[in-house]
Amino acid sequence: MFATSDPKHLYYVANKITLFPENEKILIKLYQPLVGAVAIALYQTLINDYDPYGIVSDAKGIYSLQEQLDCSLKDMFHSLHKLEAVGLVQTFLADNVFNNIIVFKLLQVPSADKFFATPLLASLLKEKVGSPTFHDLSHAFAKEAKLREKPIKNARDVSANFFDVFRLPGDEAINPSNEVVEAAQENKAPEVETAEINAQDPIDWDLIKDQYNVYQIPAQEVEIKKNQIRGLIQTYNLSEQEFVDETVPCLHGTHKLNMHEISNTIAENYKRLHTRENIQKQIEEGKKRAIATIKGLDANDRKLLLEANENSPSEFLYKLKTKKGGIVAPGENYIINQLHTQYGLPEDLINILIHTCLTYDTVVTSNRAYRIANDWLQGGISTGVQALEYVKKRKADILKKKNRQSYRQNKRVEKGTDWSKKKAKNEGMSTEQLKDIFKDLKNK
Known part of the structure; x- marks a missing residue:
């Protein structure tokens, strides 16, 4: 599996394939749910990128693919890896004077019957689209295949063969002339290969069996638990030796692999390791910012x-x-x-x-x-x-x-008079008081 972060990395397409309408239907209906729309677009873009007269110096940078797909390099390579996994594309690195060039070999979309006859592809499609849609797709393609040809019943083949119609001079039929042999060699063309899933198992099962043999775990037990072991190795990104080392504490002399205990042990160790790694990372970052002295240190x-x-x-x-x-x-x-x-x-x-x-x-x-x-x-x-x-x-x-x-509790606050709440007093004056006031005014 190859990927690069250099958008100028050169590539070219090595072969030509033709997509017929029935191929496009299989590509969209059956393959797109597995690999995604970007991967399908990449596959079709590579088909159109083939140049039969191109030379190595005409190779383009993969940024041109990125521009056409309108996605990041990371997403593009992620889609490419999906195409490789289902067998639609093979990727090679060709040595060049200046750099390695990426070479894409395209493979033909298989027929629907071959797709459904591949358990891994069919199972993945069922998981992606669900059982009802999976059955609908299967029935639709099966019905279409049966309509392509009507069965011939109660009949025998009465067609003429070649020698009933044609005659060749001498022993030409047995030993063709040099011109015929040369013409055959000249017109020999590579067959377009049909896509097949890349099901290479990266796990060295023999190594795991040999390691477990030391602890008296039979090879048959490893075979029985193969899928569960594969799942744990892939989930926690373990090597074969690391997996065996992690599981040793779970072996209790019973000649069996307790996958439930093994799974819990690996998960706990993974959690502990990553917690410690994260804390160590925080500590290292903190040390870079550490202050040599404290202000006001007594x-x-x-x-x-x-x-x-x-x-x-x-x-x-x-x-x-x-x-x-x-x-x-x-x-x-x-x-x-x-x-x-x-x-x-x-x-x-x-x-x-x-x-x-x-x-x-x-x-x-x-x-x-x-x-x-x-x-x-x-x-x-x-x-x-x-x-x-x-x-x-x-x-x-x-x-x-x-x-x-x-300070707020001990502070004394003087209260002012709220005149809006103060009501005016209406006090009346006697007649004698009024007379005295007027008398005083006259004297002035």
Whole structure:
């Protein structure tokens, strides 16, 4: 299987085939559900790209195919691989002075009866289109094939043969002349091959059988479980030796392969491996961004970082617990062991995590440790220095928030008068009061 990311990689088509209407119908109805519309378009484009008079120097870059199909190189090669798998195209790499040239050999679309007589193709079509549509297609093509020729019943062949009609001089019929032999050689043309699925099995079953023979697993057991083994190898992209090595813990001297246990074991190992790989990737990326020093680093911080870098997690936990007057519980060692061996966290980071956990509680609990570890990893923290800086910053933010809330609670706020809620008082004046007011005005 070949693919390239170079759009200028040269290619040419090696042969010509002709698509008749019945071939196109088979191509669209039976092959397109298997390989997709882009693959069918690629196949037809290659048919039209054949140039009987072209030479190697006329080869074009595959970007021309990409432009015609209006798709990415990745999608184009994905479609090409599907065409190769069902046998419609063969791809070769021809050595050239400057580079390898891709050569496409096209194969003729087979008849419908040959398609349905190929179990792998028929089964894949059934899976793609569903049973009802599959049966409809089968019945339609079968009916069409029967209509092409009417059966001849109760009849015998009375046709004349060649020698009943023609005569050749001398022994020409037995030993043709040189001219006839040369003409036959001159007009000899390669037959157009019909597409057949490329069913080469890439798995070395003999190697697997030999490896299992050491553990007294008979070859017949491998044959019986062949499809399940193939599925696991392809799903997890394992080599034959890797598959056997993964399954050894599942062999219990019964001369049988417990595929359920094997499947669960491989899945668990795969999950653990990829989890560790992802964490290691995050840690490596975090180290690139790590800050050499922490702003505001005091003597206690320096001492803590020094101890975190000099001690293993078990030693660090023991010393910290001894200083606090406690003991190390068995579960605590298990937790820090898992963080280091299974997930690959560096020791200095685990030590700061232990210190952080013990500031909240007297023991390192699984729930708290994994929650803090997840929080740090999601924040890109991968070293003890970064972890300590993060913890200090978080504590400072919490303290700042608490002080702000305390200030708001203690602050005294004077309330003003809301005159909109104040009602005017309607107080009347006596006659004597009015007389006094007017009297005062006259005197002025």
